[in-house]
Amino acid sequence: MAKAHASHNLDVDRYLSQFREMHRIRAFEMTALQAVDEKLVLGAVHPSVGQEAICVGVCDNLRRDDLLLSTHRGHGHTMAKGASAAAMMRELLGRTGGTNHGKGGSMHIADFDVGMLGANGVVAANISIAAGAAHAIALKGDDRIVACFFGDGAINRGPFLEGLNWAKVYGLPVLFVCEDNRYSATTKTSAMTSGAGAAERARSLGLNAREIDGNDIVRVDEAAREMITEIRADRQPQLLVTSTYRLLGHSGFDRGQYRPDAEVDAQWEHEPIRRCAALLKAAGVRDAVLTSIEQEAKAEMLAALEEAKAAPWPAPEIAYDDVQDVGAEKMEHAPWLS
Amino acid sequence: MAELSYLEASKQAIAEEMRRDPMVWALGEDLGRGGVSGQYKGLIDEFGPNRIADTPISEAAIMGAAIGAAMMGTRPVVEMRFSDFALCAIDELVNQAAKARYMFGGQARVPVVVREPVGMRGSAAAQHSQSLEAWYAHIPGLIVILPSTPADNKGLLKAAIRCDDPVVYMEHKGLWALEGEVPDDDDYLVPIGKARKVRQGNDLTIVTWSATVHTAAEAATQLSAQRDIEVDLIDLRTLWPWDVRAVLESVERTGRLLVIHEAVKTGGFGAEIIATIAERGPRLKAPLRRLGAPRVPIPYSPPLEKLMKITPRQIVETAKVQMQA
Numbered sequence: 156m157a158k159a160h161a162s163h164n165l166d167v168d169r170y171l172s173q174f175r176e177m178h179r180i181r182a183f184e185m186t187a188l189q190a191v192d193e194k195l196v197l198g199a200v201h202p203s204v205g206q207e208a209i210c211v212g213v214c215d216n217l218r219r220d221d222l223l224l225s226t227h228r229g230h231g232h233t234m235a236k237g238a239s240a241a242a243m244m245r246e247l248l249g250r251t252g253g254t255n256h257g258k259g260g261s262m263h264i265a266d267f268d269v270g271m272l273g274a275n276g277v278v279a280a281n282i283s284i285a286a287g288a289a290h291a292i293a294l295k296g297d298d299r300i301v302a303c304f305f306g307d308g309a310i311n312r313g314p315f316l317e318g319l320n321w322a323k324v325y326g327l328p329v330l331f332v333c334e335d336n337r338y339s340a341t342t343k344t345s346a347m348t349s350g351a352g353a354a355e356r357a358r359s360l361g362l363n364a365r366e367i368d369g370n371d372i373v374r375v376d377e378a379a380r381e382m383i384t385e386i387r388a389d390r391q392p393q394l395l396v397t398s399t400y401r402l403l404g405h406s407g408f409d410r411g412q413y414r415p416d417a418e419v420d421a422q423w424e425h426e427p428i429r430r431c432a433a434l435l436k437a438a439g440v441r442d443a444v445l446t447s448i449e450q451e452a453k454a455e456m457l458a459a460l461e462e463a464k465a466a467p468w469p470a471p472e473i474a475y476d477d478v479q480d481v482g483a484e485k486m487e488h489a490p491w492l493s
Numbered sequence: 494m495a496e497l498s499y500l501e502a503s504k505q506a507i508a509e510e511m512r513r514d515p516m517v518w519a520l521g522e523d524l525g526r527g528g529v530s531g532q533y534k535g536l537i538d539e540f541g542p543n544r545i546a547d548t549p550i551s552e553a554a555i556m557g558a559a560i561g562a563a564m565m566g567t568r569p570v571v572e573m574r575f576s577d578f579a580l581c582a583i584d585e586l587v588n589q590a591a592k593a594r595y596m597f598g599g600q601a602r603v604p605v606v607v608r609e610p611v612g613m614r615g616s617a618a619a620q621h622s623q624s625l626e627a628w629y630a631h632i633p634g635l636i637v638i639l640p641s642t643p644a645d646n647k648g649l650l651k652a653a654i655r656c657d658d659p660v661v662y663m664e665h666k667g668l669w670a671l672e673g674e675v676p677d678d679d680d681y682l683v684p685i686g687k688a689r690k691v692r693q694g695n696d697l698t699i700v701t702w703s704a705t706v707h708t709a710a711e712a713a714t715q716l717s718a719q720r721d722i723e724v725d726l727i728d729l730r731t732l733w734p735w736d737v738r739a740v741l742e743s744v745e746r747t748g749r750l751l752v753i754h755e756a757v758k759t760g761g762f763g764a765e766i767i768a769t770i771a772e773r774g775p776r777l778k779a780p781l782r783r784l785g786a787p788r789v790p791i792p793y794s795p796p797l798e799k800l801m802k803i804t805p806r807q808i809v810e811t812a813k814v815q816m817q818a
């Protein structure tokens with residue numbers, strides 16, 4: 156699996172930049188988990204540690220005005236699409252200046268300015284919504300595309316069938332990306348999934364599907380670039396299935412004890428940042444450069460956490476904003492308590 | 494009697510019912526490793542993977558398959574993780590389970606228990622915090638149960654499993670660790686449709702259920718100690734059928750009624766209780782009142798989430814207003 160890449164004509168600048176982005180995501184999530192331990196973040200945080208190559212390899216090939224739909228495990232996608240890590244950290248801490256003004260938290264981060272239409276707390280719900288976003292693009296007649304990420308567990312819910320079928324029937328520009336990290340919470344997904352998996356299911360609906368090693372940044376980058384170029388031109392949906400591994404627990408509250416240590420330890424050998432570092436070194440990049448990128452990422456996220464801790468709590472009134480235009484309730488639900 | 498947590502009590506109920514009746518089984522995501530909150534931990538060791546069944550993330554199929562299996566005479570306990578995800582299977586529950594018996598002219602019975610925990614717990618935000626019990630009370634054919642104590646979580650869950658009609662069984666996520674005395678008896682059943690008197694008083698009737706029972710009990714203690722206001726506190730336990738007699742008897746004595754729930758006040762089950770009591774026309778000393786959440790999706794940030802919760806202070810203040818009326 157960890158087969159080394161031929162390092163001839165590796166685009167060093169490109170992969171150094173993707174290496175940096177993977178480190179930023181890793182550092183963001185490790186800092187967020189520390190904030191969970193310190194009870195600065197009360198809600199669930201689902202880390203994508205070990206899956207960063209998929210986030211970066213795909214999103215680096217999207218335009219800023221392309222659209223993105225994510226899952227409960229969405230920090231990496233969101234950062235790679237260009238959202239501010241500082242604003243995301245403020246969101247995790249529930250503070251003013253958070254991407255969602257503190258109303259959503261980790262599982263619902265959205266940043267429409269960078270085309271990020273939302274993480275989602277309901278598995279697979281984003282798949283049909285992504286088809287609808289692409290439907291709107293088709294109605295408007297512009298050349299944007301939609302990227303929609305979901306996990307291996309999501310392919311057993313109805314929206315996977317319904318959303319992919321929809322996208323194909325209407326000819327909609329969606330890159331569906333399945334991040335197969337082998338687990339659905341505590342369950343080995345393979346034990347609960349029949350057939351040959353997501354790619355075969357998509358092909359049976361007439362979608363082009365590719366299966367790649369999702370921990371290999373170069374593979375992901377190249378596959379995503381090719382597929383996105385095709386989708387932008389022919390406006391047909393495709394599915395990219397990426398094999399990877401969830402290196403940490405399902406969420407910050409989960410220690411992942413249902414997995415043998417040996418299984419997890421072996422997977423750390425294949426994790427994408429280490430593999431990208433090996434490629435860059437083989438291409439002549441000095442260790443010191445790689446180390447300083449890692450350190451800068453950590454420093455950036457620690458600063459983001461400090462800044463988020465100092466940010467004020469949201470004003471109580473905003474709890475009642477953005478419910479609906481007509482008929483939104485103010486604080487009068489118990490009018491006798493002035 | 495043994496000191497058990499709300500979670501342990503529910504596990505004991507399931508284990509006892511599974512030993513008693515080989516047709517009882519449970520299905521849902523992650524059950525083999527104990528379920529999302531550990532409610533099933535260890536049960537697979539005793540009952541094996543056919544009766545503590547792992548499922549794909551397929552809520553609609555989990556519910557649908559359980560209904561088919563229930564019509565065939567098995568007694569599935571359906572685990573939906575949170576009431577929010579049960580919405581992915583609402584057709585199966587509302588159009589199928591709730592109606593099969595009636596629509597098929599009494600030929601079908603659907604003895605499923607749908608476990609779908611409700612409530613706010615620590616920044617779970619809009620899609621993991623809802624209390625949707627009133628929706629189900631509105632659907633003919635469904636039984637709706639919300640236990641507030643460890644003993645009730647044993648006795649009501651056992652009664653739900655033995656019930657021949659579909660039951661929506663809503664535990665509160667914030668109560669899993671709550672400890673209390675629980676009868677050891679294998680046949681300890683709490684009757685469906687009977688309220689529990691938490692505290693006896695003659696000044697103000699408070700009706701509530703689920704975790705809010707504990708908030709109201711705290712307020713009632715304060716009212717008694719600081720204001721000499723004695724609350725008649727009723728834990729409804731079952732929303733459908735609900736114990737109209739117990740509530741009416743109390744209101745006839747106190748002349749004052751306050752209904753409290755964690756769910757959104759608008760269209761909440763409090764409205765049904767208030768309307769029913771108003772129709773019965775007991776002699777009242779104060780307007781009938783409700784406390785519930787504002788009609789707002791539940792926000793993530795702790796200070797905003799807090800605004801959605803009923804506090805002892807709000808209850809005390811409302812009680813004082815009721816007493817002045």
Ligand SMILES: Cc1ncc(C[n+]2csc(CCOP(=O)(O)OP(=O)(O)O)c2C)c(N)n1
Nearest residue numbers: 228276277278306307308309338339340578
């Ligand atoms: C409809 C629905 N059912 C159950 C859950 C609870 N849940 C949250 S994440 C998860 C596992 C998802 O697995 P997968 O799709 O593989 O994504 P991963 O967590 O591995 O990234 C489950 C069961 C949910 N959020 N939504």
Ligand SMILES: [Mg+2]
Nearest residue numbers: 306307338339
């Ligand atoms: Mg997975």
